[in-house]
Amino acid sequence: MDARSLPREVGPTEDGSRLRIVWQDGAVSELLPWLLRTKCPCAGCVDEMTGLRTLQPETVPPDIYPESIHYVGRYALQFIWSDGHTTGIYPWDLLRRLGGDHSGSTPSA
Numbered sequence: 001m002d003a004r005s006l007p008r009e010v011g012p013t014e015d016g017s018r019l020r021i022v023w024q025d026g027a028v029s030e031l032l033p034w035l036l037r038t039k040c041p042c043a044g045c046v047d048e049m050t051g052l053r054t055l056q057p058e059t060v061p062p063d064i065y066p067e068s069i070h071y072v073g074r075y076a077l078q079f080i081w082s083d084g085h086t087t088g089i090y091p092w093d094l095l096r097r098l099g100g101d102h103s104g105s106t107p108s109a
Helices: 033-038 092-102
Strands: 007-012 019-023 028-031 066-072 076-081 089-091
Touching (some): 028 033, 028 092, 089 092
Antiparallel strands (some): 007 019, 019 028
16 A cells, blocks of 8 residues: 555544545645545445446435444545445455545535
């Protein structure tokens, strides 16, 4: 794993609206819960055979939030979502890509 994809700090933003990750190289990602939920990599959200996303973003409530966040070993986070979804494991490199590409994204109305 690229050292740039390892976190130095993980926690909420000051206002609690986003997940804030400070990476080893000093970069900072602030990720909206809605974005994280819609990018869940689990088999319930992405077809295992085709790799196509089966979760439709419009079905995710714009006000979704993590009820809890768990570390998975030293390589990922798992979110327990307010919609009851629990199976997604988000590796650090995925979170880094999402933060670099979409950290300012907002839910579509």
